[in-house]
Amino acid sequence: MDISGQYLVTLVLNGLLIGLIYALMALGLTLIFSVLGIVSFAHGEFYMLGGYVVYFALERFTNLSPIVAILLAGIIPFLVGIIFERLFLQPMARGEIERPGEYAILVTFGLSFFLQYLMAGIVGPFPKKADRFFDLPTFDLGWIKATASTLTIGGIPFSASRLTAGLIAMILIGAMILFIKRSWTGKALQAVSQDREAAAVTGINPLNMNTLAFGLGAMLAGLSGATLVDVFAWVPWVGVQASSKSFVIIVLGGMGSMPGALLGGLIIGIVESLGAGLFPDPGRALAYKDAFGLLIFAAVLLLKPTGLFGREL
Amino acid sequence: MIELDVRNVYKSFGGVQALNGVSFKIEGNQLVGLIGPNGAGKTTLTNVLSGILKPTSGEVWFNGERVDKLPPYQIARRGLGRTFQVTRAFRRMTVLENMLVPAMALHPASRKRDFYKKAMEILEFLTIEHMANEYARSLSGGQQKLLELGRLLMLDPDVIILDEPFAGVHPKLMEKIYEYIRIVHEQGKAFILISHDMESIFTLSERLLVLNFGELIADGDPQVVKHDPAVIEAYLGEEEEEEGPVAIPARPVAGPEENDA
Amino acid sequence: MKQKLLPWLLGVGLLVLALAAPLLLQNQQYWLFIATQAYFWAMLAASWALLAGYAGQFSFGHIAFMAIAAYASGIVGRDLGWSPLSGIIFGVLLSGFVGLVIGWLCLRLRRTYLALFTIAFAEIFRLMVNAELDMTGGPMGLYMDPLLNTTSYIPYYYIMLALLLASLGFMYWLANSHFGLFFRSIREDEEAAAAMGVHVVRYKIMAFVVTSMIAGLAGAVDHHFIGFIAPTELIIGRMSLVIAMAVIGGIESLLGAALGAILIHFALEWLQEIPVPAGLMPNLIALAPTLEKFGLGVGDRGLVTNAWRMVGFGILLMLTLRFWRNGLIHPLIERMFRAEARKETVAKRMQAVQTQEQEEVES
Numbered sequence: 001m002d003i004s005g006q007y008l009v010t011l012v013l014n015g016l017l018i019g020l021i022y023a024l025m026a027l028g029l030t031l032i033f034s035v036l037g038i039v040s041f042a043h044g045e046f047y048m049l050g051g052y053v054v055y056f057a058l059e060r061f062t063n064l065s066p067i068v069a070i071l072l073a074g075i076i077p078f079l080v081g082i083i084f085e086r087l088f089l090q091p092m093a094r095g096e097i098e099r100p101g102e103y104a105i106l107v108t109f110g111l112s113f114f115l116q117y118l119m120a121g122i123v124g125p126f127p128k129k130a131d132r133f134f135d136l137p138t139f140d141l142g143w144i145k146a147t148a149s150t151l152t153i154g155g156i157p158f159s160a161s162r163l164t165a166g167l168i169a170m171i172l173i174g175a176m177i178l179f180i181k182r183s184w185t186g187k188a189l190q191a192v193s194q195d196r197e198a199a200a201v202t203g204i205n206p207l208n209m210n211t212l213a214f215g216l217g218a219m220l221a222g223l224s225g226a227t228l229v230d231v232f233a234w235v236p237w238v239g240v241q242a243s244s245k246s247f248v249i250i251v252l253g254g255m256g257s258m259p260g261a262l263l264g265g266l267i268i269g270i271v272e273s274l275g276a277g278l279f280p281d282p283g284r285a286l287a288y289k290d291a292f293g294l295l296i297f298a299a300v301l302l303l304k305p306t307g308l309f310g311r312e313l
Numbered sequence: 314m315i316e317l318d319v320r321n322v323y324k325s326f327g328g329v330q331a332l333n334g335v336s337f338k339i340e341g342n343q344l345v346g347l348i349g350p351n352g353a354g355k356t357t358l359t360n361v362l363s364g365i366l367k368p369t370s371g372e373v374w375f376n377g378e379r380v381d382k383l384p385p386y387q388i389a390r391r392g393l394g395r396t397f398q399v400t401r402a403f404r405r406m407t408v409l410e411n412m413l414v415p416a417m418a419l420h421p422a423s424r425k426r427d428f429y430k431k432a433m434e435i436l437e438f439l440t441i442e443h444m445a446n447e448y449a450r451s452l453s454g455g456q457q458k459l460l461e462l463g464r465l466l467m468l469d470p471d472v473i474i475l476d477e478p479f480a481g482v483h484p485k486l487m488e489k490i491y492e493y494i495r496i497v498h499e500q501g502k503a504f505i506l507i508s509h510d511m512e513s514i515f516t517l518s519e520r521l522l523v524l525n526f527g528e529l530i531a532d533g534d535p536q537v538v539k540h541d542p543a544v545i546e547a548y549l550g551e552e553e554e555e556e557g558p559v560a561i562p563a564r565p566v567a568g569p570e571e572n573d574a
Numbered sequence: 575m576k577q578k579l580l581p582w583l584l585g586v587g588l589l590v591l592a593l594a595a596p597l598l599l600q601n602q603q604y605w606l607f608i609a610t611q612a613y614f615w616a617m618l619a620a621s622w623a624l625l626a627g628y629a630g631q632f633s634f635g636h637i638a639f640m641a642i643a644a645y646a647s648g649i650v651g652r653d654l655g656w657s658p659l660s661g662i663i664f665g666v667l668l669s670g671f672v673g674l675v676i677g678w679l680c681l682r683l684r685r686t687y688l689a690l691f692t693i694a695f696a697e698i699f700r701l702m703v704n705a706e707l708d709m710t711g712g713p714m715g716l717y718m719d720p721l722l723n724t725t726s727y728i729p730y731y732y733i734m735l736a737l738l739l740a741s742l743g744f745m746y747w748l749a750n751s752h753f754g755l756f757f758r759s760i761r762e763d764e765e766a767a768a769a770m771g772v773h774v775v776r777y778k779i780m781a782f783v784v785t786s787m788i789a790g791l792a793g794a795v796d797h798h799f800i801g802f803i804a805p806t807e808l809i810i811g812r813m814s815l816v817i818a819m820a821v822i823g824g825i826e827s828l829l830g831a832a833l834g835a836i837l838i839h840f841a842l843e844w845l846q847e848i849p850v851p852a853g854l855m856p857n858l859i860a861l862a863p864t865l866e867k868f869g870l871g872v873g874d875r876g877l878v879t880n881a882w883r884m885v886g887f888g889i890l891l892m893l894t895l896r897f898w899r900n901g902l903i904h905p906l907i908e909r910m911f912r913a914e915a916r917k918e919t920v921a922k923r924m925q926a927v928q929t930q931e932q933e934e935v936e937s
Contacts, residue, residue, distance in 0.1 A: 039686050088896055098899055105632060105689050106821060107895045113814040114888030120881035121869040240810050244697050247690045287705030294694045294701075301691050302679060363769060384775075385768040395769055403762035405826075406755075414759045417752040418771030425752070468771055 010156045011277040012270055017158070017166035019269020021224050024169045025242060026249035026261035027176060028220030034193035034256035035213035036089065038104035043221050044243025045115035046077040048236060050222025051229035052119060053077075055130045066133035070168065073226030074219045081218025084111055085211045093210050112239070119236040127233035136160045165227035172223055173262065180258070189213055193256065221246075241290055248297040254310020263308060268293045315376065315471045315503050316340050317362075317393070322371035322381075324357055324527075331357040332368070333527035339472065339505070344498050346518030346535065347507045350547055353524040355507045356398065359474050362505075363395045364388040376471065390419055394470035398477045400457040404450035408441060408460055409433075411449055415467040428467070435463045438496075439489065455486045462493055472503045479510040491517065515539070523547065581910035592735055596728045606727040610799065612839040613734040616832040617741055617792035619819040621785040623831035624745050627820065628754065629781035630761025632685055635676060635692035636789050637813045638699045643669040643790030644797040645703065645710055648718040658721045662794040669790025670783045677782030681775060693810070700808040715804030718797050730799045737795060738832065741788045745828050748784065757781055811884075818891040824904020833903050838887065845883040850876035 029043045050073035057069040088107050092100045135148035144153050151158045180186035191199035192209040200206050225242070232238065249268050253260025275292035279285035300307055317339040324332035331354045339345055349355050360366040362373060364385035373381035380388050403411050412432035413425050420427075436442035439459040444452060449460060458478070465473055478490055494517060498504060505522075508514050514521070514535070521538040523531035525547040531538045538544055599605050622636045643665030650656040650664055676695060680688050703710045710716055722729050748754055756777045759767040768774050797803045816835075823834020850858050855876075858865075862872045871878035894902060 039690065041689075088892060091896070101685050102632065103895060103899075105686060106817065107892055109814060109817060110888060110891040110895060113811065113818065113891060114885060116811060117881045117884035117888055121885055124869055237809060237811070240697075244694065247693070251687075251690065284705045287701055291698055291701050294698045297694050298679075298691065298698075301683060301687055301694075305683070305687060365765065365768075385765070386771050386773050389769055389771040397766065397769075401763050401766040403759050403766070405762060406758050410755060410758075413752075414755050414767065414772060415770040417755055418773070421752055425755075464770065 006155055007277070008274075011273045013156065014158070014162065015270035015273025016266060017162050017269070018273065019266035020166045020169040020173070021227055021265075022245055022249055022269050023262045023265025024173050024176075024227075025221050025224035026246050026253065026265045027173065027258060028217035028224075029246045030250045030253070030256055030258060030261040031189070031213050031220070032217035033250065034258075035189055036093070036104075036210050038089075038092075038101075038108070039247070039250075039255070040214070040217065041105060041108040041243065042084075042112035042115060043217070043246050044239030044241070045112045046081065046218040046221035046239070047225035047242040048119065048234070048239035049077050049080065049115065050074070050225030051130075051234045051238065052123060052128070052225075053222070054226045054229050055128045055234060058130055070223065070226040074223045077222030078215045078219035082211055082215040085214035089210065089214065090207060093207055112243070116236045116239070123236060127235045128229075129233050130230040132161050132164075132230050134160065134164050136163075159231070161231045165231060168227045169224065172220070176220065177258070185212070244290065245293055248293045250307075251297055251305070251310075252300050252307050254307035257307070257309035260307055260309035268296070271296065314341055315501075316374070317376075317472050317503065318372075318374040319358075319362070320372045320374065322358070322361060322368045322373065324354075324361055324366060325369050331527050332361065334371070335524070335527070335529050336371075337522060337529060337532055339503050342498060342501045342503045343520055344494070344504045344518055345506065345520045345522060346514040347505050347522045347524065348509070348511070348514055349524035352526075353547075354527040355524055356476060357527075358524065359395055359476055359505075359507065362388075362474060363393060386418070389415070389468060389470075392469065392471035393474070394465040394468045394472070395474040396461045396465065396476050396478065398480070400454065400461050402449040402452070402457045402460050402464070405448055407446050408436065408449055408452065409445040411460055411464050412436065412467050415464060419468065432463075432467065435466050439463050439493070455482065458482065458486070459489065459493075462490070466497065470502065472505065473497065474505040474507070476507045477509070478506065479508050479513050487513070581907070584910075596731055603727050606731050608840060608843045610727065610731050610734040610796070612836040613738040614792050614796040615816070615819060615839050616738050616835040618789055618816045619823060619831040619835035620738075620742060620745060620828045621788040621792075622816050623820045623823070623825055623828055624749065624757075625781050625785040627825035627827070627831070628749060628761065629757035629778065630685075631677075631680070631778065631781055632689050633676070633680070633692040633782070634689055634810075634813050634817075635696045635699075636785070636816055637808060638696040639669045639673055639786035639789040640793030641703070641803065641808055642672055642699070643794040644718070644803045645716060647794040647798065648716045648803060649709060651719045652716070658719050658798045661719075662721075662791070662798065665794040666787050666790045669793075670787040673782040673784075673786025674779055676786075677779040680782075681778060696808070696810070696813065700805055703805045703808060710805075713805060715802055718801050718803060720801055721795065721798040733795065734799075737791060741791065742828060742832055745784075745788070749828065753777065753780070815887075818887055820901075821891060822894050822902050824901025824907075827901065827904035827907065830901050830904030830907060834901065837903070842883055842887070845879055845886070847873045847875055848877040848879060 025043070025047060028046075029040060032038065032040050032043075053073040053076050054066070054069040057064055057072050058066065088111070089104070091097050092103060097103045132149065136146040136151055138148060139146055144151075146152065146160075149160050151160060151163060178186075180190060188199065188204045189209055189212065191202070191204055192206050192213075196206045199209070221242075225239075245268060249264035250256075250261055252267065253262070253264030271292050272289050276285045276289040279288060319335055319337050322332050322335045323330070333354075335354075335358060347355055347358070357366065361368050361381065364380070364383055364387070368381050371381070372379055375388070375391060375393055378391070380391065380393070383391075403414065406414075409429075409432055412435065413428055416428040416432070417423065417425065433442055433445065436445055439462065441452070441456050441459050441463070444456065449457060452460060462475075462478070475494075478494075479487060482490065491513070494504060494506070506514060506517060518535050521531065521533065521535040522529060523538060523541070523544050525543075530543045530547060531541045595609060596606060599609075618636060618640060622633075625636070626632045643662070645665075646668045647656075647658065647661030647665035651658060651661045656664070676692065680691060683691055704712055706712070707714075721733075749757070756767070756772050759770065759772055760774055760777055764774050815838075819835035819838050820831040821834075822838065823832065824830025858872050858877060865871060865877070869880050870882060871880060898905070900908075
């Protein structure tokens with residue numbers, strides 16, 4: 001099999017692009033884990049929600065800037081996340097729930113069930129897809145040229161939608177990192193994730209931080225979905241795959257580790273891209289694309305459950 | 314005759330040397346106290362003996378058989394029972410069911426009812442027989458401790474390791490636990506008592522092992538060991554230290570103490 | 575004494591009802607079909623309750639085990655000409671084997687990791703089924719030979735009912751035997767269980783094998799009845815349904831989970847189109863455009879709920895978890911049976927001990 005270098009580079013770079021969005025989403029999941037100590041089994045549904053918000057916002061308000069739509073797609077999952085956390089997860093943090101570990105799994109699973117069918121009810125059976133957010137300006141400089149839909153650098157094509165998604169993801173990741181590292185609230189979140197009791201003693205309310213973390217996590221998932229609704233067809237079950245990938249990434253990167261989530265996201269993006277691109281049977285390649293990540297996942301769980309940077313569950 | 318032979322056991326975790334060449338032998342129904350400052354390795358040793366941890370090097374022989382490589386359930390079945398520092402009763406099972414688990418584990422072909430009598434007798438001795446059909450989680454902390462002790466007996470063990478049996482225990486309960494230890498000891502079982510409660514240790518133990526930083530620094534008659542300078546330093550020396558994982562002992566080395574639980 | 579009779583009467587009554595149902599529903603093949611499906615779900619929910627509620631293994635791969643047996647049976651029927659019965663036996667054994675492998679792989683995984691791993695397993699399986707068109711028919715599904723040569727649903731009804739009762743009976747026997755003791759001790763505290771001599775590895779794996787075989791049995795038989803299986807049955811939403819049924823019924827109760835599944839399945843069917851009195855139908859029809867905007871609809875007899883009935887169950891699931899951890903059905907059963915039983919048993923046991931002692935003294 002003769003694989004051109006260019007093809008490989010295409011695969012890797014495209015993988016990186018999508019990896020950025022995976023990383024953004026995984027960041028949300030790992031934030032939830034690091035503060036609340038639970039894995040949200042509904043994470044993919046917030047991703048799905050974000051995508052639908054953008055789709056409907058752009059459909060209803062045709063002159064709306066996609067940027068605003070995307071912001072909305074962050075806000076609504078944030079609110080839903082906060083409401084859910086207050087109603088169903090706070091009691092756990094307050095020690096009112098028996099067998100909290102079991103509860104957390106089941107109740108977030110219940111949320112995912114609820115959200116999936118809620119959107120199925122609202123949206124109906126047909127897939128939705130938003131139009132490309134931004135058209136590229138058309139130009140041609142030889143080694144780099146662009147049409148509305150595609151940017152070609154050195155012969156390697158990149159879809160404008162994916163580029164936009166990747167760029168937005170990068171900006172959001174940067175914003176999130178700044179927030180966590182520099183802002184007072186961000187540092188409070190860090191404090192709670194490291195030692196709840198110590199944080200409480202310094203005047204931080206861990207319960208509020210729980211709510212915030214869950215909301216933020218949901219928001220990041222929603223934003224990830226928002227960037228991709230013009231790339232993929234959107235159905236109420238689109239979040240299931242996204243959830244799976246997020247699980248894979250946080251386990252690979254180490255649960256609760258933000259660098260792990262970022263690195264893991266990129267790795268999985270590249271692995272999937274290479275896997276699908278190099279799979280000997282192109283017919284099956286797409287179907288098995290997700291399997292590569294899942295196999296890495298299984299391997300990590302069995303061999304080194306703490307992942308690259310993580311601490312014990 | 315009962316024989317527990319610990320041969321030069323080392324255990325390290327990453328960079329930490331938790332057990333540093335520990336060797337001792339228990340023969341017959343000895344009542345052995347195991348003491349040492351926090352972090353000395355007492356629980357690690359217990360975990361190695363009961364099979365939860367495997368020694369990095371060294372061997373453990375029990376009743377003529379090498380056991381350090383065996384899984385915990387096999388060691389338990391061979392007659393080495395232990396409790397945990399934090400009581401670990403099966404909370405969503407009844408007291409009686411808790412008692413039946415080890416019995417059935419040893420005799421899977423039997424019927425549960427074959428063990429009712431033995432279980433109820435033990436529960437009666439421990440004064441918790443009236444809770445037989447209650448879920449273990451509705452028991453008080455003290456009652457759960459007693460349940461753990463009773464549960465152990467269903468294993469018909471030769472050697473019993475009690476990890477902090479007196480922690481947070483009020484005087485009446487303390488009496489009961491002493492009684493338990495004395496009676497079971499008289500029936501021919503060996504004990505390893507791990508405790509910070511010096512009065513109890515010195516009241517009950519025939520022999521004292523002292524662990525410090527993973528090393529056995531003393532082994533012998535409690536009254537003699539008490540005056541061993543190395544032992545005294547191990548306990549007093551740490552009070553002068555600012556750092557370290559050790560803590561000031563819960564009770565003074567010798568003297569009366571009070572306990573309100 | 576009277577109090578003890580009631581639950582038994584109810585139980586017998588239910589059983590009689592179940593046995594007589596085909597006669598009562600003579601012309602309603604549709605409801606007979608729903609009932610067989612209800613029994614299918616009941617087998618899944620009850621076996622999952624045994625695995626998760628009793629043994630504490632929160633596996634999300636249950637539906638996959640159901641489908642492994644069904645697909646295996648269908649494939650050997652199609653490619654090797656095996657009879658459905660042989661196919662079912664093969665499928666069940668294969669499900670058991672895969673259950674063994676998964677159980678073994680999961681041995682050292684703690685609860686959340688186990689959940690994640692089994693989700694991954696279920697997803698990989700679904701992807702494989704979708705991708706391997708030659709073997710499984712891919713998204714288009716696989717046709718399966720009918721188990722019996724009949725167009726009536728009645729024999730199938732009795733078969734599924736019999737299988738449900740048999741598997742419930744078997745699982746009850748397991749739960750009340752030392753297996754049940756060990757399963758629960760493992761659920762409560764694995765390390766303490768091992769310290770008490772319980773062979774944790776063996777019983778954990780056994781829990782997986784037994785429950786995956788029951789799920790496989792339900793899957794293989796039911797799909798030889800339906801005649802068709804497709805990967806849409808493998809989506810995670812179906813696993814959620816099993817979980818919802820077990821949780822609402824009572825996760826630590828086999829009977830509760832089974833009854834929960836049956837009730838929920840019937841409810842979901844009935845809720846597909848909520849009957850509206852004839853008098854109000856014109857109003858409903860008038861509202862149709864608005865309703866359609868929200869994914870609802872108007873049918874011949876009433877309000878078509880589409881996905882919204884599932885939304886209701888999602889909410890019910892979350893509320894049940896939050897406020898009624900032991901489920902909605904199980905506590906009712908408990909209240910009827912245990913109150914009397916518990917008071918009795920301590921006295922009984924003391925009595926038994928005393929009698930035994932007396933006998934010893936006398937001998």
